[in-house]
Amino acid sequence: MSGDGNLDLYRDEEAASYTVKLEVFEGPLDLLLHLIRKNEVDIYDIPLSIITREYLDYIKMMKELNLEIAGEFLVMASTLIQIKSKTLLPMPADEESTEEEEEDPRAELVRRLLEYQKYKEASISLAERDMLGRETYARTFLSPELAGMQPEEEPVEVELFELIEAFRKVLDRVSEESFHEVGAESITIAERINEILSLLEGKESLLFDELFPENFNRDFLIATFLAVLELCKLKMVKVVQANRYGSIWIQPAVMEGEDAVADAES
């Protein structure tokens, strides 16, 4: 199944041999808009019996052609049947009609259709623009005039998605066991490690309680504890207590110094 609900009939030869021409719809909303337009009915007063029948006919036809049907089409089908059964119910006896009039069961659907229609229009006007590489061309290569020149400063240009894709590629090469899943949690711990280290910067010690601001939540607490544990494991901090019931202090185990930076050059 196409994840986009893009049902392309002519994708393979087998399907192309069918003589029935099935139009391709992006999703249930697209199909509904088509049916509404085709029947020339008012979108604010959709005749559900006609539209639902034609909608289901379309799905049935796809089934008969052995086409995979995106789940969203089926969800919409059941929604339509539901709305239709609501509209078919006889209006309740007017005893309680003084209450606010119930919303038309079709209202939510109409809202979605109008909203979708708006973006579909927008996508059409996007497609009609002069597109680079289709209607208009620019020089995208490095001019020979600049080829020999070495840039002095190099501001970096990179997208977040490229970063995570690079990480994914590394993980794909390394076996699963040697690398536990990286989730949001480890990011938080990494972040807390950095925060603790920057709090410690230039100080001799830090009160353990200082790591917890006034209104921290449970996740924050856990991340902070794990961060301190990780830092202990790395032997980057020492946790000390002056006496049995005294305050707990965190001390940097290694002072960051000029020599550390110098070492990096090697």
Next chain:
Amino acid sequence: MPNLKSIVESLLFVADAPVTFDRLCTLLEEFDRGEVKEALNALQDEYGREGRGVVLAEVATGFQFRTPAENADYLRRLTKTRPVKFSQSALETLAIIAYRQPVTRAEIEYLRGVDSGGVLKTILEKKLIKILGKKDIPGKPLIYGTTREFLELFSLKDLRSLPTLKEIRDLSETAPYEQQEELPLGQSEGEGDQL
């Protein structure tokens, strides 16, 4: 005595991406902004004349020399690259992101009515959208926005120059919607780089 108009023309010509007015002024710091503006205007006049094979376009908040649409067929012979083709789903998703950014995947899928994960990944890979961060709501979903490449691709000066969204009152009357059937939705396979 340097000829500022000539210098600006050279700069825009060799640059491999649109150059903003501010960047131009920074590069040409010994000239004042008014002079740079004047040179730019003179160039726009010159390249705006009828029948030019190179035009000075304003895209992605910058200036860039580009070829006019009427010559596209001939240029295709030179580049031999098949024009980029977009699926309707990629276009719909791009439109939603362009108009509603920052926007989450769930919002996109609600508006489109279909799963949009695959198409999001594709346009992320094409750098037409980017991850802006996470939304500060439960679940912290990723939020997406369009990129400079998006503006360049669709020849847009900035996001404000996107056509305003039309509120359609009555479907059966609207002319633009009539064009829907002519969309080459089925005929796209094979030719071009389908997104």
Next chain:
Amino acid sequence: MPNLKSIVESLLFVADAPVTFDRLCTLLEEFDRGEVKEALNALQDEYGREGRGVVLAEVATGFQFRTPAENADYLRRLTKTRPVKFSQSALETLAIIAYRQPVTRAEIEYLRGVDSGGVLKTILEKKLIKILGKKDIPGKPLIYGTTREFLELFSLKDLRSLPTLKEIRDLSETAPYEQQEELPLGQSEGEGDQL
């Protein structure tokens, strides 16, 4: 009626190497060589005028738009701050540090399977990573983490806003609707006709 001069101008502008007259005639086979020659001459006149920032040069291998020598100093400024793309190795290393910090060089190299000293130095110089300290194990290796500049580069509020791998993987997964139960399609057939 196509404007041949405009077409030739477009072609020469977009070509990334000099174009010979013969090549031009081959590309424009529907025009005769005399017409192409004429268009070319007209362009040469136009671009040969005083004070142009772009000239049409005829070099051994063909025709090419170039910038005049007297503007070279200004063009050099353009390259001074040219944004560079990250190499794949720099990107990988940066990613490992971002997601696994605090991390040692040995750990990075284990994951990447290759020496990463040079790359580490490069991203240290760009201030995207920093030395957090030394790990208290034999050899006392340096440990690395990302910087504030790293967050700024990606417009991230904090490290928590980094997308997780799972979030990216989820994009390419199929819709959760797949296990949808069968719909009673048959029973609705008659119903529709009631009204």
